[in-house]
Amino acid sequence: MATIAPAPPAPIALDVRRLPRTLPWYVAVWGQMLRRKPLGTVGGVIVLGMLLLAVFADVLTPYGFAETNLRERFIPMSAAHWLGTDQIGRDVATRILYGARISLYVGFGAVAIASVIATLLGIFSAYWGGRVDILLQRVVDAWMAFPGLLILMSIMSLLGPSVLNITLVLGIAAGLRDSRIVRSVALSIRENTYIESARAMGSGHTRVTFVHILPNVVPTIIVVATTGLSTVILTEAALSFLGLGVPPPHPTWGGMLSLAGLDHMYRAPWLAIWPAAALSLAVFGFNMLGDALRDLLDPRLKGG
Amino acid sequence: MRRYVLRRLALAVPTLVLVSLIVFSIMRLMPGDVVIRMVEGHAYAPTVEALRTELGLDRPAYVQYIEWVGGILLRGDFGSSYWTRQPIWDEFISRFPVTLELALLTILASVVIGILVGIVSAARQDSASDYVGRILAILALSIPYFGLAVLVVVLPSIYFKWTPVYTYVPLTTDPLQNLKIMIVPALVFGVTRAGPIMRIMRSSLLDVLRQDYIRTAWSKGLPERAVVLRHALKNALIPVVSLIGLQTPLYLGGSVIIEAIFRLPGVGLFFFEALTRMDYPVVQSVNLIVAAMVVGLNLAIDLSYAFLDPRIRYR
Numbered sequence: 176m177a178t179i180a181p182a183p184p185a186p187i188a189l190d191v192r193r194l195p196r197t198l199p200w201y202v203a204v205w206g207q208m209l210r211r212k213p214l215g216t217v218g219g220v221i222v223l224g225m226l227l228l229a230v231f232a233d234v235l236t237p238y239g240f241a242e243t244n245l246r247e248r249f250i251p252m253s254a255a256h257w258l259g260t261d262q263i264g265r266d267v268a269t270r271i272l273y274g275a276r277i278s279l280y281v282g283f284g285a286v287a288i289a290s291v292i293a294t295l296l297g298i299f300s301a302y303w304g305g306r307v308d309i310l311l312q313r314v315v316d317a318w319m320a321f322p323g324l325l326i327l328m329s330i331m332s333l334l335g336p337s338v339l340n341i342t343l344v345l346g347i348a349a350g351l352r353d354s355r356i357v358r359s360v361a362l363s364i365r366e367n368t369y370i371e372s373a374r375a376m377g378s379g380h381t382r383v384t385f386v387h388i389l390p391n392v393v394p395t396i397i398v399v400a401t402t403g404l405s406t407v408i409l410t411e412a413a414l415s416f417l418g419l420g421v422p423p424p425h426p427t428w429g430g431m432l433s434l435a436g437l438d439h440m441y442r443a444p445w446l447a448i449w450p451a452a453a454l455s456l457a458v459f460g461f462n463m464l465g466d467a468l469r470d471l472l473d474p475r476l477k478g479g
Numbered sequence: 480m481r482r483y484v485l486r487r488l489a490l491a492v493p494t495l496v497l498v499s500l501i502v503f504s505i506m507r508l509m510p511g512d513v514v515i516r517m518v519e520g521h522a523y524a525p526t527v528e529a530l531r532t533e534l535g536l537d538r539p540a541y542v543q544y545i546e547w548v549g550g551i552l553l554r555g556d557f558g559s560s561y562w563t564r565q566p567i568w569d570e571f572i573s574r575f576p577v578t579l580e581l582a583l584l585t586i587l588a589s590v591v592i593g594i595l596v597g598i599v600s601a602a603r604q605d606s607a608s609d610y611v612g613r614i615l616a617i618l619a620l621s622i623p624y625f626g627l628a629v630l631v632v633v634l635p636s637i638y639f640k641w642t643p644v645y646t647y648v649p650l651t652t653d654p655l656q657n658l659k660i661m662i663v664p665a666l667v668f669g670v671t672r673a674g675p676i677m678r679i680m681r682s683s684l685l686d687v688l689r690q691d692y693i694r695t696a697w698s699k700g701l702p703e704r705a706v707v708l709r710h711a712l713k714n715a716l717i718p719v720v721s722l723i724g725l726q727t728p729l730y731l732g733g734s735v736i737i738e739a740i741f742r743l744p745g746v747g748l749f750f751f752e753a754l755t756r757m758d759y760p761v762v763q764s765v766n767l768i769v770a771a772m773v774v775g776l777n778l779a780i781d782l783s784y785a786f787l788d789p790r791i792r793y794r
Binding site: 214313314316317318320321322323324325326328329332333409413416417429432434437440441444447448450451454455456458459462463 | 497498502505617625633636729733751770774
């Protein structure tokens with residue numbers, strides 16, 4: 176019986192080691208950032224600095240964030256209290272450091288929740304299409320018709336101020352809003368031929384969604400999430416400012432600026448200046464980082 | 480065009496029904512009991528039950544919902560405040576001019592600043608004035624409006640003995656005094672909103688300036704003023720208008736804080752006070768009214784595109 180021996184595989188001429196090394200996009204983007212986006216780099220440094228200050232807050236300051244000292248009220252900037260003390264003798268610098276912790280906690284927490292919701296909802300709505308899409312989009316429409324702060328204030332006064340509540344609420348709110356953007360990107364991806372061929376080769380809906388659509392939506396999600404961070408931090412500050420965000424004695428920048436504490440600020444203007452400065456710097460950092468990431472990862476979303 | 484408007488209006492109906500459902504359920508889920516607070520703290524009625532019956536809170540939720548929505552649709556009645564028993568619509572209408580004036584002045588301030596700086600920035604791309612403009616835009620984006628408002632209220636009163644005027648005077652009584660009161664909050668709010676407008680004006684104008692018809696305009700020998708302002712600007716305004724539209728809910732939401740800081744008796748303060756007193760009918764009706772306004776405004780903005788760019792036609 177004659178057998179046909181399979182031809183030996185042709186030697187591969189390509190030497191993999193000689194190929195220029197290509198970094199995955201999520202690594203390469205940081206190199207591009209350093210080279211092409213000075214403002215984005217500055218933003219990244221600010222965010223990184225804020226992270227470090229927040230993490231090492233315990234080590235960096237001898238005071239506790241709720242430690243009162245009634246003999247040392249309204250002390251202006253001094254060696255013992257770099258940024259002064261407030262109406263019950265708490266160290267302002269300490270509270271700013273711990274405030275960074277809460278801002279970041281709420282910011283990253285809410286954005287993580289938002290990303291998951293936006294991704295699932297956006298892809299599902301786009302991929303399924305038809306009546307499901309129409310129905311879901313009407314819910315999103317209804318949500319977007321609310322003037323942001325009013326409905327958030329209503330919900331927060333229902334739930335009561337707490338770190339967990341505000342993170343959840345801001346996360347869900349942002350997730351519903353961002354699902355629009357994810358949906359529009361997923362809609363255009365769905366029309367590609369490779370999706371059709373994946374279906375034709377027998378991939379199930381779950382596989383198509385997670386293996387073929389999701390990876391292509393990820394850059395958009397990262398962009399939307401980073402740009403969303405500053406909005407979330409600002410909204411948390413606004414709600415805490417009104418007393419509906421993070422409850423005392425937890426220090427937050429918005430809460431330190433608070434409407435209720437306005438009277439003390441006439442006596443001690445630093446109580447207004449430093450939290451406002453910290454908040455602005457953080458928002459600036461996140462904005463710059465988000466803008467640069469958007470330009471590098473998904474220029475389609477470029478707004479202004 | 481008419482069909483498009485009708486279809487959009489038809490789409491607005493389910494949106495608003497959903498809005499009313501969402502806001503109503505949120506209010507019913509509120510934990511604290513306003514009735515107990517009204518009876519025990521303020522002696523509004525002899526017993527809790529009596530007040531509950533009087534306010535209609537002893538009936539099932541769906542009956543209350545139907546009554547609320549039915550009242551709005553059939554009689555234009557948005558319900559009454561629990562505490563003052565005044566009709567919400569009357570209070571809303573009497574306070575709305577303050578909020579509207581604040582919003583219009585704010586939009587005016589942010590649009591004037593944003594568009595002017597944006598035009599200069601784009602027309603002189605990469606010059607010193609462009610960089611100054613862009614840095615200003617970034618700064619404006621980063622400073623939270625309530626932070627700036629607090630600083631504007633607090634710092635000048637310490638160092639310059641200047642305070643904003645806190646006694647509100649309606650526009651109709653004394654227009655000049657009214658403007659003096661409104662100008663500071665509007666500028667504070669407007670400056671922080673000018674950042675995004677500035678940036679989108681710049682990038683959109685840069686886009687338009689690179690188009691063929693602009694090259695034609697230049698080659699006809701038109702002066703720069705005519706090319707930029709007459710040929711390019713109108714087309715470049717479309718994204719700006721849509722951004723202003725997108726931002727309007729922010730103006731309405733932010734007015735709560737601005738009105739609270741500057742003590743302006745507008746809708747925002749009405750809402751905030753109602754919220755702290757658990758005055759749910761006010762909270763839900765104001766949410767609904769404002770949401771309806773946002774929906775209407777979005778439609779108006781979409782229609783304004785057709786005016787700005789005659790190539791856009793709605794079917």
